[in-house]
Amino acid sequence: MASSPSHRVRADEAASGSLAVGKALQLLAHAGMALPDAVPGTREWLQSLIDALCELSSRDPLTGLVNRRSFELGLARELDRVARSGESALVLMIDIDHFKRVNDEHGHGSGDLVLQAVAKALAASVRPMDTVARFGGEEFAIILPNCSPAFGPTVAERVRRRVKATQVDLGHGEPLHVTVSVGGAFAPQWVRSSAALWIERADRQLYQAKAQGRNRVCIEPAAISPVSSEEKGMLFAALKHQDES
Amino acid sequence: MTPHPSADAAAAAPVPAGHTIAVTSGKGGVGKTFATANLAAALAERGERVLVLDADLGLANLDVVLNLLPKVTLHDVFTGRVALEDAILPAPGGFSVLLAGSGLVEYSRLTDTVRQQLLDVIEQVTPRFDHVLLDTGAGISDVVLFAVSLAQSVVVVATPEPTSLTDAYATIKVLAQQQQREHIHLVVNQVARPGEGRIIRGQLQQVVDRYVRGADGTALKLELLGELPNDPAVREAVQLRKLLLDAFPGSPAAQAVRAAATRLVHEAP
Numbered sequence: 081m082a083s084s085p086s087h088r089v090r091a092d093e094a095a096s097g098s099l100a101v102g103k104a105l106q107l108l109a110h111a112g113m114a115l116p117d118a119v120p121g122t123r124e125w126l127q128s129l130i131d132a133l134c135e136l137s138s139r140d141p142l143t144g145l146v147n148r149r150s151f152e153l154g155l156a157r158e159l160d161r162v163a164r165s166g167e168s169a170l171v172l173m174i175d176i177d178h179f180k181r182v183n184d185e186h187g188h189g190s191g192d193l194v195l196q197a198v199a200k201a202l203a204a205s206v207r208p209m210d211t212v213a214r215f216g217g218e219e220f221a222i223i224l225p226n227c228s229p230a231f232g233p234t235v236a237e238r239v240r241r242r243v244k245a246t247q248v249d250l251g252h253g254e255p256l257h258v259t260v261s262v263g264g265a266f267a268p269q270w271v272r273s274s275a276a277l278w279i280e281r282a283d284r285q286l287y288q289a290k291a292q293g294r295n296r297v298c299i300e301p302a303a304i305s306p307v308s309s310e311e312k313g314m315l316f317a318a319l320k321h322q323d324e325s
Numbered sequence: 326m327t328p329h330p331s332a333d334a335a336a337a338a339p340v341p342a343g344h345t346i347a348v349t350s351g352k353g354g355v356g357k358t359f360a361t362a363n364l365a366a367a368l369a370e371r372g373e374r375v376l377v378l379d380a381d382l383g384l385a386n387l388d389v390v391l392n393l394l395p396k397v398t399l400h401d402v403f404t405g406r407v408a409l410e411d412a413i414l415p416a417p418g419g420f421s422v423l424l425a426g427s428g429l430v431e432y433s434r435l436t437d438t439v440r441q442q443l444l445d446v447i448e449q450v451t452p453r454f455d456h457v458l459l460d461t462g463a464g465i466s467d468v469v470l471f472a473v474s475l476a477q478s479v480v481v482v483a484t485p486e487p488t489s490l491t492d493a494y495a496t497i498k499v500l501a502q503q504q505q506r507e508h509i510h511l512v513v514n515q516v517a518r519p520g521e522g523r524i525i526r527g528q529l530q531q532v533v534d535r536y537v538r539g540a541d542g543t544a545l546k547l548e549l550l551g552e553l554p555n556d557p558a559v560r561e562a563v564q565l566r567k568l569l570l571d572a573f574p575g576s577p578a579a580q581a582v583r584a585a586a587t588r589l590v591h592e593a594p
Contacts, residue, residue: 307495315532
């Protein structure tokens with residue numbers, strides 16, 4: 081594929097009849113993605129071409145993370161799920177502190193290296209089921225399905241520390257260190273809310289983390305259960321007793 | 326009537342003729358909408374004029390339960406596109422419905438506008454019916470608490486499952502503390518054996534007596550409106566998207582719903 085992509089593109093174009101797929105194949109080749117290996121022009125070939133394009137359009141080219149478009153789709157899906165299940169889900173908005181300074185002092189190439197290193201650190205600090213996205217510029221976002229209010233702050237703190245511990249090798253001079261500010265909000269339970277509203281709430285917390293001095297985590301307090309463990313104990317102890325009697 | 330401090334405007338208005346009943350649950354998926362629709366049908370069977378208002382604005386699915394394709398919804402009334410009369414639709418069980426329609430995302434946050442709109446609608450419909458059932462959302466969000474505050478009576482639906490009971494207790498506690506409720510009706514759904522609902526009511530009452538006092542020190546009395554047995558007819562009716570009372574009128578669960586409706590009528594103001 082690397083030897084003669086343009087030749088391959090022309091051949092595929094001819095085989096696909098009237099469909100103009102040259103540009104699509106070029107884009108895939110440029111992104112380093114495998115080209116469809118089925119017989120050009122067949123249904124399978126077209127399907128794998130569409131699949132590859134979907135994959136391409138859902139990724140951020142610089143970091144390889146899910147892009148904003150795909151993230152928002154995932155967020156809406158998660159909202160619909162928790163609306164009915166009542167499960168606890170957290171969204172984190174993450175912004176690199178003083179990123180402009182990196183660009184100004186070290187150049188945009190170094191800025192890109194920082195973005196890639198942060199992306200890698202974020203992906204490494206969460207579970208495989210979580211969705212890590214580049215939201216835009218130096219802002220990232222993570223969807224954490226099935227994350228209880230008790231664990232949310234711990235996860236967010238782990239993300240923050242992991243980035244802080246990351247060394248970004250610029251290829252010259254001292255490696256660079258950056259920090260992130262993290263804002264988080266839980267999905268409302270039993271309510272079908274909107275993705276925009278959820279992001280807005282997490283963003284408000286991110287703003288607060290920045291205002292409080294950066295390199296920190298702020299999470300919107302989840303609604304505290306009005307039921308104490310003593311009350312729960314009493315509710316179930318006697319029920320159990322009645323079951324046995 | 327119980328005072329509802331969180332609905333000052335409602336308290337200031339003249340009390341309407343119909344009996345308003347909010348049906349809520351601590352946890353979602355316990356059969357709240359199912360119970361509401363079938364209670365309404367049972368009340369209608371007795372010759373009562375009944376309206377079910379889908380007040381679960383964030384997650385409305387009364388239309389799904391009743392297999393209706395709403396052309397006109399509460400949203401159209403709120404936006405002034407249609408008159409209230411035109412949004413009151415006949416439902417299969419001989420009662421009327423006012424549907425919220427799904428996807429009213431903007432109503433998941435209680436703004437002054439939503440508050441006023443809901444208040445207006447309820448004030449207008451109540452005099453025309455004997456019973457207005459508000460199918461509210463689950464949980465204790467401000468939208469749910471507000472919708473409940475508009476009703477004279479409250480029915481909390483729960484199942485014997487531990488999370489459902491804990492969440493039902495949370496709802497009961499918040500209603501006692503914030504709305505000074507003195508009576509709350511309990512419907513225990515999906516009971517495995519007769520008497521389970523009575524045991525659960527007793528247990529909840531014990532914890533309530535120990536830990537819950539209204540803001541003015543009043544005690545709260547839980548009343549068992551009914552226990553609905555774990556009846557295969559229920560699952561079948563739900564799958565057919567039919568009312569239990571229509572599809573399996575003689576089933577044990579249908580009879581239990583009728584018994585609950587009878588109790589509800591007798592306690593109407």
